[in-house]
Amino acid sequence: MRILRVFPRRTSHTPTDDLAFVGDPPLFRPEADRVDVSCVFSWDVAEARRLAETWAQYYPLVALGGPAIAPYPGDAFTPGLYIKAGFTFTSRGCDRNCPWCLVPKREGPIRLLPIQDGWIINDNNFAQTPKAHRQAVYQMLRRQQHAAVFAGGVDARLVTDELADEFRSIRIGDVFLAADTAKALGPLEQAVARLAFLGREKTRCYVLCGYNDEIVEQAEARLRRVWEIGAMPFAQLWQPDGPKRLIYSPEWRRLQRTWSRPAAMKAEMAGRVT
Helix, strand or coil: EEEEEECCCCCCCCCCCCCCEEECCCCCCCCCCCEECCCCCCCHHHHHHHHHHHCCCCCCCCCEECCCCCCCCCCCCCCCCCCCCCCCCCEECCCCCCCCCCHHHHHHCCCCCCCCCCCEECCCCCHHHHHHHHHHHHHHHCCCCCEEEEECCCHHHHHHHHHHHHHHHEEEEEEEEEECHHHHHHHHHHHHHCCHHHHHHEEEEEECCCCHHCCHHHHHHHHHHHHHHHHHEEEECCCCCCCCCCCCCCHHHHHHHCCCCCCHHHHHHHHHCC
């Protein structure tokens, strides 16, 4: 079956094959058995619905779905279909209940999926999966031509000596941790120490900014602390689950740009050395 996929916006995860489109139908449209409009963000739901109606003018079978369209268990994952080739999910959900995170609400507690090839592990909390599952994932990763990237996030609180040794056994491109609050800095420091063999360039850290009335100065201090701990920060501006996307001030956007680009943050930190 030829499935044409449509997305409201392009991201780093959007597929790039000939049957993937962003926005309205082009002048020359390929033949397809079905059109799936996939919506990831809640603030894109209205646009996704409009696109579904628009594409339905040219194709008889059009479906609307994706993480922002409830219900979304996320169990039927096909590599390369709704997410760029190379990404894979080996589990869904998370057993944590962080108030800023949509995963427990959308996907529920963690559960295992059949392991499918890919080198970018996009699991929400890979470290929560059982050891036998992780070992099977590592076997899959050893078959890949690319170094493994744990992009979904590895819970710093669960980075034990055992998990660090597991990571030593495979070729690693990047490991993403997280420090979304000031309290997360302690576990992050311990995790970075255990993963010291990766170095800063491969030890990335998501840093949620702007949540719960946080001000720019507080976020910047946390970003600098992540750098001092030995990880490479990746600033993310918090967005609520709703139809409207928050518009941040130029000061916030400058902070996010600086602390999401390695060259910019290296220059920033070098300039502060006394």
